[in-house]
Structures are given as C-alpha cells and as structure tokens.
Amino acid sequence: MKSGSNLEKVLESGQFAVTAEAGPPKGTSAKVVQRKGxxxxxxxxxxxxxxxxxAIVRMSSLSGCVLLKELGVEPILQMVVRDxxxxxxxxxxxxxxxxxxxxxxxxxxxxQKFGNHPTAKGVYDIDSIQFLQMVKQMRDKQxxxxxxxxxxxVPMFIGAAANPFADPxxxxxxxxxxxxxxxxxxxxTQGIFDMAKFARxxxxxxxxxxxxxxxxxxxxxxxxxxxxxxxxRNNVSGLSVPQELVDRMANSEDPKEEGVRICLETIxxxxxxxxIHGIHIMAVAWEDxxxxxxxxxxxxPRPIV
Amino acid sequence: xxTVEQKKIEEITEMTKDVERLLVLGCETxxxxxxxxxxxxxxxxxxxxxxxxxxQSIRGEITGDSVARQCxxxxxxxxxxxxxxxxxxxxxxxxxxxxxxxxxFPDKIVFPGTNTTFLGVTEKMGLWTERCAGCGNCLLxxxxxxxxxxxxxxxxxxxxxxGSMNGKCEISKDVDCxxxxxxxxxxxLDQLDKLSEIFPVKDWTPAGHGGPRKLVREDLKS
Numbered sequence: 307m308k309s310g311s312n313l314e315k316v317l318e319s320g321q322f323a324v325t326a327e328a329g330p331p332k333g334t335s336a337k338v339v340q341r342k343g344x345x346x347x348x349x350x351x352x353x354x355x356x357x358x359x360x361a362i363v364r365m366s367s368l369s370g371c372v373l374l375k376e377l378g379v380e381p382i383l384q385m386v387v388r389d390x391x392x393x394x395x396x397x398x399x400x401x402x403x404x405x406x407x408x409x410x411x412x413x414x415x416x417x418q419k420f421g422n423h424p425t426a427k428g429v430y431d432i433d434s435i436q437f438l439q440m441v442k443q444m445r446d447k448q449x450x451x452x453x454x455x456x457x458x459x460v461p462m463f464i465g466a467a468a469n470p471f472a473d474p475x476x477x478x479x480x481x482x483x484x485x486x487x488x489x490x491x492x493x494x495t496q497g498i499f500d501m502a503k504f505a506r507x508x509x510x511x512x513x514x515x516x517x518x519x520x521x522x523x524x525x526x527x528x529x530x531x532x533x534x535x536x537x538x539r540n541n542v543s544g545l546s547v548p549q550e551l552v553d554r555m556a557n558s559e560d561p562k563e564e565g566v567r568i569c570l571e572t573i574x575x576x577x578x579x580x581x582i583h584g585i586h587i588m589a590v591a592w593e594d595x596x597x598x599x600x601x602x603x604x605x606x607p608r609p610i611v
Numbered sequence: 612x613x614t615v616e617q618k619k620i621e622e623i624t625e626m627t628k629d630v631e632r633l634l635v636l637g638c639e640t641x642x643x644x645x646x647x648x649x650x651x652x653x654x655x656x657x658x659x660x661x662x663x664x665x666x667q668s669i670r671g672e673i674t675g676d677s678v679a680r681q682c683x684x685x686x687x688x689x690x691x692x693x694x695x696x697x698x699x700x701x702x703x704x705x706x707x708x709x710x711x712x713x714x715x716f717p718d719k720i721v722f723p724g725t726n727t728t729f730l731g732v733t734e735k736m737g738l739w740t741e742r743c744a745g746c747g748n749c750l751l752x753x754x755x756x757x758x759x760x761x762x763x764x765x766x767x768x769x770x771x772x773x774g775s776m777n778g779k780c781e782i783s784k785d786v787d788c789x790x791x792x793x794x795x796x797x798x799x800l801d802q803l804d805k806l807s808e809i810f811p812v813k814d815w816t817p818a819g820h821g822g823p824r825k826l827v828r829e830d831l832k833s
C-alpha cells in the first residue's frame with residue numbers, strides 16, 4: 307500500500323471504483339461542502355474537491371477536504387500549479403498528509419484568463435508532470451524536490467488527469483505514459499461523450515500496457531439540458547461532444563431523463579472496455595443526480611475494504 | 612528585437628503636461644524597427660503633442676531628436692546638449708533606454724513614451740509576435756527550435772496540456788498551441804522520441820527570479 311486510502315484499497319482489490327466531484331463554494335459556508343458530502347457519502351469511494359476550478363476563486367480545496375473528512379467522506383485533494391510555486395505546493399502536501407488526506411490529483415489548472423481574476427499573474431513554476439514526480443519523491447524518498455529530507459511520512463495516492471480528446475490525439479497516449487512514469491497511481495479522465503475516440507485512445511493505452519501500471523477512472527459529466535450540451539460542444543476547450551448527442555438532447559421531451567440515460571449508457575459501455583478501473587462523475591451543479599446514477603448503474607453499495 | 616509600442620497620445624500629454632521644455636528622444640534600433648520610436652515617429656509625436664497641447668492651452672516647447680541606441684551610454688551622451696537644454700525627456704526607446712537616461716542625467720526628469728512588450732519577430736508588416744522570454748537557459752535544442760517558455764500560456768515543459776484543440780491554445784482561438792507545433796516539427800524531423808523523457812523542473816534563477824540579472828565578460832573588460 308502506498309497510501310492506505312480507501313480509493314487505493316478499492317482499486318487494489320480489483321473492484322470498479324466510483325469517485326465524484328464536489329466544488330467548494332464561492333464563500334465561507336461549510337454547509338455547502340457538508341451537504342455535498344452527505345449527499346455523495348454512500349455512493350462513491352472518494353470525493354474530489356476542486357481547486358479554484360476554471361480559475362474562479364472559491365474556498366480552498368484543502369479546507370473542503372478537511373470538511374469532508376470530518377463527515378467520514380474520503381477526499382481527493384485537487385491541486386493546480388497555476389496558483390502555487392514549488393514551495394507552496396510542497397507545504398500543502400505536507401499539510402494534507404498531516405490532516406490525514408491521502409489522495410491527491412495533480413493538475414496544471416485552467417488558465418487564469420478564464421476565471422474571475424483574468425489579470426492575475428499565473429505561477430506555473432513547475433508543470434503537472436513535474437508535480438507528480440515531486441509528490442512521488444516526497445512519498446517514496448521522503449525528500450523535498452531539492453533533496454532535503456522530510457520528517458515524517460507522506461502517504462499519498464497520487465492522481466493525474468488525462469484528456470484523450472485534446473490535440474494532438476496521436477500524442478495523448480505518450481503523454482499519459484509520461485504521467486505514469488512520473489508517478490501517477492491513478493488517472494481521472496476528461497468527461498467522455500465521444501466514445502469512439504475514447505475507445506481508440508484506450509487501444510493505444512493497452513498497446514503500451516499503461517492500464518496495468520495505473521488505474522484509469524473514466525470521466526463522466528451528466529448533461530442536464532440541451533443548452534449545456536451545446537455550450538460544452540462549442541465553448542469548452544478540450545471537450546468533444548458529438549452533434550448526435552446534442553441532437554438527442556434537443557429532440558428529447560424530458561432532457562434531464564435523457565441526460566441520465568446517456569450517462570448510464572456510457573457507464574455500461576465503459577464497463578466493457580478493458581483497462582477501465584472505475585468512473586469519476588463530475589456533476590457540476592447537478593450533484594443530486596449522482597446517487598441515482600450510481601444506483602442505476604448497478605454500482606451500489608460501495609465496497610467496504 | 613525588443614518590440615515596443617508607443618503609448619497613447621492622451622497618456623503622454625497628461626504625463627508631460629507640466630513640462631515647459633520637453634525633448635522627445637527616439638532610438639534608432641529596436642524602437643525604430645517597431646515603428647514606435649524612430650526618427651519618423653519622433654517627428655510625428657512632436658507634432659501630435661504640440662497639437663494636443665494647443666488644444667488644452669498647455670504652454671511649452673517640444674523638440675525632437677534621436678540616437679542610434681539608448682541602451683549604450685556613448686550614444687545617449689551624443690544627445691547630452693539637447694537633454695541638458697530641456698526640462699524633461701520623453702524617451703521613445705524601450706524601458707532600458709528610459710532608465711539609462713535617468714542614470715546618466717540624475718537631475719533630469721524622464722518619461723516613458725512607449726510600453727516595452729516582448730522579445731519577438733516581425734511576422735509581417737504591422738504584426739510582431741513573441742519568441743523569447745529571456746529565461747537565461749536556452750532549451751530550444753530539445754523543443755525543435757520552438758520555445759514553450761515564451762509561447763506556451765502555461766510555460767509547460769512537458770506539454771501540451773488538455774486544452775490544446777485544433778492547433779490552438781485554450782486561452783484563445785487566436786493563439787497557436789506551441790506544443791502542437793513542437794510535436795508536429797519533431798515528428799517531421801523524426802525526433803519525437805526527444806519528448807519521451809520528462810523535462811526536469813526549471814531553474815528560474817537566470818530567468819530573473821534570482822534577483823536582477825547581470826552579464827559579466829571579463830575578457831571584454833578594460
């Protein structure tokens with residue numbers, strides 16, 4: 307065991323894992339995080355807490371993780387290199403370990419230009435792959451990136467993101483290989499709408515045997531409305547939303563139900579793909595739907611390991 | 612080249628409104644190539660300033676001159692008579708020129724007439740784009756001659772990030788993804804394996820994060 311986290315145990319035991327995402331509020335209310343925690347507590351193995359997602363300032367990820375942990379929900383600490391240099395990143399990793407947080411997701415982060423402080427100076431001292439390497443070194447060698455010794459252990463289950471839908475497509479498997487070599491124990495992918503493209507990417511992943519070196523959790527974004535589908539198709543960089551899917555939402559009499567059906571169909575297809583070890587549900591502003599999705603996908607109850 | 616862009620006439624007029632005798636001093640190197648601070652722009656700006664001042668009933672005298680390079684003391688000194696005769700200097704060089712004037716003439720007020728933008732190239736008439744961030748430790752040998760420090764919005768050394776789409780950066784459809792270009796070029800050169808190793812974290816000291824930088828060549832010192 308690298309971290310002893312619940313997520314690691316579920317994946318190690320060979321069971322299909324479920325993670326979900328909770329965005330902290332643009333404010334100081336602990337209740338917002340706690341409500342999401344209570345809602346998702348029994349339907350996932352661990353919960354991601356986003357870190358100034360889309361470069362919009364919110365309650366810190368680390369605080370959100372602590373609030374979840376107090377409820378008995380296992381958190382996954384998301385951290386972006388956009389806002390912190392190597393000193394701050396390492397300090398927060400130590401803090402997380404001290405607070406009993408044992409999963410993290412190492413990200414570059416959306417560019418600050420997207421967010422609500424577009425004139426901010428981005429940090430980008432190190433990149434997401436170097437960040438993975440750094441946390442692995444902290445855990446495995448108990449040393450900082452400068453080689454100095456760390457007092458105490460850093461039991462982290464280290465995650466990375468992968469986006470099979472970004473360009474250049476041909477390089478995306480190689481980039482995953484770099485992340486695995488850097489230390490990614492698990493991967494959470496971008497939300498999948500284009501199953502054909504995802505399946506092609508997974509073929510490449512299997513050719514390199516990467517699915518045996520890391521756990522791959524396939525990303526899902528439940529769609530609530532045709533407007534949301536269109537927005538993601540046209541405006542969100544790094545997403546691939548096929549026109550057929552937008553049409554399907556547009557022609558449905560009950561778009562919410564259609565969104566649920568699409569999500570459940572996607573999960574069924576994902577279960578059939580060799581090398582997929584679980585799913586990661588990012589129900590932005592629609593967390594309420596997650597328990598039903600997990601239930602109807604036949605993934606309840608969550609294992610106790 | 613260092614690209615510079617002339618400040619707006621309103622800002623320059625406001626900045627210099629209390630100056631009786633103003634010298635507009637051009638620079639015939641980068642600022643001239645940028646069409647922002649050469650002899651011709653000095654003349655045009657002098658005329659524009661006189662008009663703007665007349666409009667606002669601001670008194671005073673505007674004169675213009677230009678030197679080969681404001682980043683070298685001997686060239687600045689060639690304008691020293693005119694500088695001494697004026698109450699203030701509006702430099703149309705880059706920020707380096709503005710500061711060297713300030714250092715050479717401790718009692719003289721100096722204003723920047725331009726915004727210094729970046730180290731770049733002239734892509735075509737009227738279009739300059741950034742190429743170099745002056746990071747002090749060139750890695751272009753590893754990235755097919757294209758710089759991720761200057762040209763990747765996140766300065767990723769192990770790119771591209773998940774926001775690269777159709778050759779464009781996630782921040783704008785007008786910005787090329789340099790990592791797409793690096794991969795394309797390395798593929799063409801059959802050197803894509805150069806990217807299989809992880810680029811180590813960068814030492815930002817020579818990039819200016821170790822304090823102001825200095826370059827010393829003992830062999831050239833007299």
